[in-house]
Amino acid sequence: MSSDRPQPTIPVLKNLTIENITENVHRINSQCADPRLKYVMERLVSHLHDFARETRLGFDEWMAGIQFLTQVGQICTDVRQEFILLSDIVGLSLLVDSISHPKPPASTEGTVLGPFHTHDASTLPAGSHISADPHGTPLLVLCTVKTTTGQPVEGAKIDVWETDSHGKYDVQYEDRGDKADGRAVVTSDKEGVFWFKAIVPVPYPIPHDGPVGKLLEKLGRHCWRPSHMHFMFEKEGFDNLVTALYVRGSDYETSDAVFGVKDSLIVPLDTVDAQTAKQYDVEAGTQVLRYDFVLTTDDETKQLRHDEAVKAMKSLGREGMIVINGLPVPDVD
Amino acid sequence: MSSDRPQPTIPVLKNLTIENITENVHRINSQCADPRLKYVMERLVSHLHDFARETRLGFDEWMAGIQFLTQVGQICTDVRQEFILLSDIVGLSLLVDSISHPKPPASTEGTVLGPFHTHDASTLPAGSHISADPHGTPLLVLCTVKTTTGQPVEGAKIDVWETDSHGKYDVQYEDRGDKADGRAVVTSDKEGVFWFKAIVPVPYPIPHDGPVGKLLEKLGRHCWRPSHMHFMFEKEGFDNLVTALYVRGSDYETSDAVFGVKDSLIVPLDTVDAQTAKQYDVEAGTQVLRYDFVLTTDDETKQLRHDEAVKAMKSLGREGMIVINGLPVPDVD
Known part of the structure; x- marks a missing residue:
């Protein structure tokens, strides 16, 4: 092995298949030092892969998606945010607002x-x-x-x-x-x-x-x-x-x-x-x-955000999670 | 109602909550005339919303995601495709290839x-x-x-x-x-x-x-x-x-x-x-x-892609789907 290149610290993947690739991506991402980012990426990758598997996403469709996202990024300027608009029209903005500001x-x-x-x-x-x-x-x-x-x-x-x-x-x-x-x-x-x-x-x-x-x-x-x-x-x-x-x-x-x-x-x-x-x-x-x-009040909101996050983890059956500042993270202790 | 503006053809949503927004987005997207796009959007929106609910995605995290995607789009040129690179490093490209070209x-x-x-x-x-x-x-x-x-x-x-x-x-x-x-x-x-x-x-x-x-x-x-x-x-x-x-x-x-x-x-x-x-x-x-x-051969691949798609729909428990050109679509007849 060459010494001037980073050496992998984690044994991972070979022989990737439609079925095992998700677990393999999780394994390589598990090197992340930030537990919150690690959890967010784990859920993101799982959903992205499930989406592709459930739709049997075609190569042409994948390429159309790549080109669509590129266009969305390229039309953004200081006064136009097309990704926020995209988030708005699929209901994500409203959902994030409802989660962040429980009433x-x-x-x-x-x-x-x-x-x-x-x-x-x-x-x-x-x-x-x-x-x-x-x-x-x-x-x-x-x-x-x-x-x-x-x-x-x-x-x-x-x-x-x-x-x-x-x-x-x-x-x-x-x-x-x-x-x-x-x-x-x-x-x-x-x-x-x-x-x-x-x-x-x-x-x-x-x-x-x-x-x-x-x-x-x-x-x-x-x-x-x-x-x-x-x-x-x-x-x-x-x-x-x-x-x-x-x-x-x-x-x-x-x-x-x-x-x-x-x-x-x-x-x-x-x-x-x-x-x-x-x-x-x-x-x-x-x-x-x-x-x-x-x-x-700030205090009412914080408490509610915490309680809702705990409740969400429970109803998801996610074990080993703790909630910090209203955000679930894996309990690493 | 004003006559020079489009009139909604579908009764939808009010009183959106963390729980019902997904169903409501599906309802408004059900106006789509293309059954394949309708199915792809349904799965995409479901997974995007589940991701936000399971992570309790924070407003700051959402904004960081918006900014990240914008940067990915804006660095793309005729000879650089950063969205494909992003797809590559989360295993999506390999997954899509495996689905499109079953062996x-x-x-x-x-x-x-x-x-x-x-x-x-x-x-x-x-x-x-x-x-x-x-x-x-x-x-x-x-x-x-x-x-x-x-x-x-x-x-x-x-x-x-x-x-x-x-x-x-x-x-x-x-x-x-x-x-x-x-x-x-x-x-x-x-x-x-x-x-x-x-x-x-x-x-x-x-x-x-x-x-x-x-x-x-x-x-x-x-x-x-x-x-x-x-x-x-x-x-x-x-x-x-x-x-x-x-x-x-x-x-x-x-x-x-x-x-x-x-x-x-x-x-x-x-x-x-x-x-x-x-x-x-x-x-x-x-x-x-x-x-x-x-x-x-083309014929071997087409048959295999069809069979795999049918099997995937079955194992997902998706009812009322048919497979056309290897892609599942809702059976509208």
């Missing part, structure tokens, strides 16, 4: 972040209008944010963002520059109240001029999302809440291209009465979106 | 094609030297190619390729231009014999300066392949055979980075006796690689 029954559910959040929205005082679009239908947004025990959360930083009346976010216009529109950061007051003026959300298509759009077409699926407004809550001591409210009765309410809709987040629009119109300085009959958000 | 016991096994085959090698007469490398150890290659019933296969087109003595293929040199070296196309004679002169293969590392190399490092794995020579057989009426011969006793024989080694393809080198040296015009004591290849 007790009393709290507001999360949903997909999507690619259109920015960090340059202005912090606006209560009652501001977040949209400069003159063609949108006026909307009053009246909300509160509380703890799971009903206490108001004061001083939560709330990012809100929505499209204009054409179904486009400000960042989808080439001439946007640094002029944010249709988005703002607002703050809850000591009663946990926050409110602002906006426009009624409209449905819009996800970017579909790339490989993911072509896949949707082959699957016979449309590329639309139902009308919604995004909300993201940050407050020290609380788990960040990334969510959205969906307008009841919107097109695509039951076929969101990215699987973001949850029953508890669908809200009927109402119209304001005369007194409310006067109080909030809007025209009588203006549409209004009301919602009471409930945040979970 | 009856009497025939030569296939193995991974690898990224270094080209279409510009010269067709050389028997006895030619395929390598211009003056530093390589001379090697005589004496082979035959026959049918599973022992009949010689005349006129098979055989692509052979190997690295130089530094472990590099000609295409890995920037100044290669169109001057192929270490590769040739040879032809079997009426006894099924083909022979040529070459150099003794050496181990070499797969390209490891990209994201796949970094992954191997994190997994505690080396990036080396054991000494081998590639062979690809084409002959009308026979299944193309993509294979390689591995030199017995080579470094990495039991830890090939891309899982290409099979027992039946490991060959001990011998040295020629005086008579053989004279017959083939090489120095006495030259090393020799002897191998008798056995091709399967």
Whole structure:
């Protein structure tokens, strides 16, 4: 053996077959020093191989997959993430969000972040209008944010963002520059109240001029999302809440291209009465979106994430696992 | 509902949870008109979701995965295919090859094609030297190619390729231009014999300066392949055979980075006796690689691929599947 090349430390494989290759890949990957990565790779390789065996994946199909993934990677830029879009349209993003941010029954559910959040929205005082679009239908947004025990959360930083009346976010216009529109950061007051003026959300298509759009077409699926407004809550001591409210009765309410809709987040629009119109300085009959958000504390979330992971390992019958920071790892002691 | 937008044709999902999202994605994908694509997507989505649930995949891990795949896509060029490399190092390429080209016991096994085959090698007469490398150890290659019933296969087109003595293929040199070296196309004679002169293969590392190399490092794995020579057989009426011969006793024989080694393809080198040296015009004591290849017919392969697919569906307990061209599809009639 030559001495200037690394020497294998583990006896492995020869005579690989359709049946034994998975075990052999596990054996060679078992050299990994990071137990979490080792477990993730073990599950990934097992599922990838089972997928190929169960479909009898053909060479041409494998090559089509290689070329598809290459195209997905090559269309990505600083402002376009086609792999996240791919994750979205197969429900993986929603699933990962649900696992990472488990919610007790009393709290507001999360949903997909999507690619259109920015960090340059202005912090606006209560009652501001977040949209400069003159063609949108006026909307009053009246909300509160509380703890799971009903206490108001004061001083939560709330990012809100929505499209204009054409179904486009400000960042989808080439001439946007640094002029944010249709988005703002607002703050809850000591009663946990926050409110602002906006426009009624409209449905819009996800970017579909790339490989993911072509896949949707082959699957016979449309590329639309139902009308919604995004909300993201940050407050020290609380788990960040990334969510959205969906307008009841919107097109695509039951076929969101990215699987973001949850029953508890669908809200009927109402119209304001005369007194409310006067109080909030809007025209009588203006549409209004009301919602009471409930945040979970960091501690509640951590505990729940831990318990859910332990439960998942148990129901999978995985022996010898421990849970660290909510993530299962093999118990190496 | 607006009339200028597509209308969903299928009632689906709301209130998505960790448990029901998979079924919901299947429902929306069931609109796909291509039954094979529908089945492949169903298995892919099931395994992807199970992977996330079994690992409790964290948001940061998901994002690391998104970024990794993006890097893999972005390093690909006309002459570098990092996704194939990724497929190779997790054993998927070998698995897909084994499924697509099943071999009856009497025939030569296939193995991974690898990224270094080209279409510009010269067709050389028997006895030619395929390598211009003056530093390589001379090697005589004496082979035959026959049918599973022992009949010689005349006129098979055989692509052979190997690295130089530094472990590099000609295409890995920037100044290669169109001057192929270490590769040739040879032809079997009426006894099924083909022979040529070459150099003794050496181990070499797969390209490891990209994201796949970094992954191997994190997994505690080396990036080396054991000494081998590639062979690809084409002959009308026979299944193309993509294979390689591995030199017995080579470094990495039991830890090939891309899982290409099979027992039946490991060959001990011998040295020629005086008579053989004279017959083939090489120095006495030259090393020799002897191998008798056995091709399967197209018909044998098709039948075997069909039978294996039927058997796989049965052992999986998949009901209502039929096999077309070796690929399982749902029986829609």
